[in-house]
Amino acid sequence: MSRFSTNSRQAPKRFDPRRPQAVADVLDRTDAFRALRAGVEQVAALQRDLGSLLPDYLASNVEPGFIKDGVLALFAAHNALAARLRHIEPRLLSDLQQRGWAVDSLKIRVRPRPMTDPPPPKQARMSxxxxxxxxxxxxxxxxxxxxxxxxxxxxxxxxxxxxxxxx
Known part of the structure; x- marks a missing residue:
């Protein structure tokens, strides 16, 4: 006879707030969090598609927002990138639609990134x-x-x- 019965079930894991948990498990716990998880996964998939459709300098400086009523919000790091996005908007919109995104138009906004600390001044030493x-x-x-x-x-x-x- 086997130690493991074929009819045995594992007891469901109890929630223990002291133990680390995967984010996916936490987000699956309630309906509100499931909706949040779906939105986060959508933005991540959109970010991957934009990364493959846009040139490197744009992909690293553009963040997607949510799709609302067929309008996708794109956030550029500064005005020059926003202008470049507006220039390629028709092609980008077409490419996104071909990949299955339910997008009718793009809304391009500027969202400046926080300032980074300047590098420390050089301290040259001479013998x-x-x-x-x-x-x-x-x-x-x-x-x-x-x-x-x-x-x-x-x-x-x-x-x-x-x-x-x-x-």
Whole structure:
């Protein structure tokens, strides 16, 4: 006789809020969440189709919205991309309809992305030998804008080394 009976059923899993759960399981729990899941899956499928229909520079900067009354909202990162989308709108609309999307028109909007932090300023470091070589070169050159720039650069890097020497 087998340990596993053919008539046995696994007990249904109980909800335990302390255990991690797959998002799909959470979204299937109620009717309201099922509708949300369907909308999220629709937007994801639309994003994939747009990614294959649009050039890379557009696909990475355009986000689809929901389809409402046959109108698909597309959100571009800035005005230039929105203008380019409006330029290819008839072809894009036709391609989406051929792929089975129930879209009659496109509504193109600009949704700027949040500003990213600028990169930190460069902190160039020069060795003492490099700074002294620049200083010697600046002294060897006749008076000119180049000679002044080299002297200023050598002095700036030599001044950074001054606190290190005091230690």
């Amino acid at each position: 003492a030998a490099g700074a002294s070589a620049l200083q010697e070169l600046a002294q060897a050159l006749p008076s000119s804008p180049l000679q002044e720039a080299l002297a200023k650069m050598a002095a700036r890097h030599d001044a950074r080394r001054a606190p290190e020497r005091k230690k």
